[in-house]
Amino acid sequence: MSKISRRTFNKKLTQGMAGTALLSGMPLACGMGAEQSDKKLGIALVGLGSYSSGQLAPGLVDAEHCYLAGIVTGTPSKASQWMKQYNIPKENVYNYENFDTIATNDAIDIVYVVLPNSMHAEFCIRAAKAGKHVICEKPMAVSVAECDAIIEACEEAGVKLSVGYRMQSDPYTNEIKRLVKDKVYGSIQYVSSDAGYISRGNPGQWRLNYALSGGGALMNMGVYSIQSNIYGTGMNPISVSAQEFSTRPDYFKDTDESITAQMEFPNGVVGHMFTSHNANANRLFCSFERGWAELNPCHNYGPLKGRTSDGKEISFPHKSQQMLQMDDFAKHIKTGSTNFAPGEMGKRDMIIVEAIYRSIKEGGKTIPLDLGTMGIVS
DSSP states (O other): OOOOOHHHHHHHHHHHHHHHHHHTTOOHHHHHOHHHHHSOEEEEEEOOSHHIIIIIHHHHHHOSSEEEEEEEOSOHHHHHHHHHHHTOOGGGEEOSSSGGGGGGOTTOOEEEEOSOGGGHHHHHHHHHHTTOEEEEOSSOOSSHHHHHHHHHHHHHHTOOEEEOOGGGGOHHHHHHHHHHHTTBTBSEEEEEEEEEEEOOSOTTSGGGOHHHHSSSHIIIIIHHHHHHHHHTTTSOOSEEEEEEEOSOTTTOSSSOOEEEEEEEOGGGOEEEEEEESEEEEEEEEEEETTEEEEESSOSSSSOOOEEETTSOEEOOOOOOHHHHHHHHHHHHHHHOOOOSSBHHHHHHHHHHHHHHHHHHHTTSOOEEOOOTTTTOOO
16 A cells, blocks of 8 residues: 555545535535534744734734744744734744745644745745645745746645735725725726835845845835736736836945836726835725725735725725735635635736736837636625
8 A cells, every 4th residue: 555645645535525515405514513613723924023022923813713833933032022912822833944844833834934035936835735724925936937836836735825905805805806896986997006215225125135035125015016907997907118227326236116008908097006114105996987996005004995986085984904814815825705805806917017027128119918717806
């Protein structure tokens, strides 16, 4: 008899349960019982930088469907601090060398990779091979090829994959989606999104190091502009052209400072985006046949603010976007609900990013795109 690994066994067991639930006409969570649906899933954060400490960990404190179960860090002092602050047991603390042993820890269901972009693929793949569901912080990777490798590893391991697109769980984003889908002001005609901030005083940060970031403003803030142009039209672009400019080449020596891009969408809809590490920009504007809608601010951690051409205010009670995002993914794992930021969404955006960089390299040439409905989640 051939040997079967623990991961293969778990994968086959899960597939068997899914098949049983499907044959019985019940959702997977029902087939597994209410206990699984009610259970809080444990998340391990890989990388304890400012985003983990300032946003993800606090969000997990208030989450309904998941909690902070473990950490992965190469800094012993951080490990001690986090263990004390969040009551994390020693057996749930890992470093980058012994990370793979997380496979035997049943307290950890999800691994959230919050490392520099160039490390996403490695640790997402290692997490999948360890049998853990994966959240990969945006951008998903530094190339389309790496996105494919992450998706393949998760599929082979039978684990779920999501990208850290917090805006997809934000009610303001979903209100814009509703206005577009329901044609409240008629069909969309034009969309524009700007996302940027001024970077000062830290030229040594990893975001300005191409080897770690894979790009500059476009890979960091530009992904928000790409995302909002897409949900602001309900469609993927069919072509893109772009330009890059720099006013501080002494500071932005290795990565792009500012980029503008023009997108063509089906039915003649026009899109524009701007992203920068040297300008404050935080807006989405959607122009329809009979009015308009705007989010301003649009891309920050909130509270956000919006309005429409008929004088209506777009307003929702403020909740942590990170909490909503992680809860949504945990619910997806437990109940089969919608995955609002699947791996193919991250891959699609990287296809667009690569096309923008190619257009810049080729003097603003229009690059055709064949995306269909890839990554569109209603």
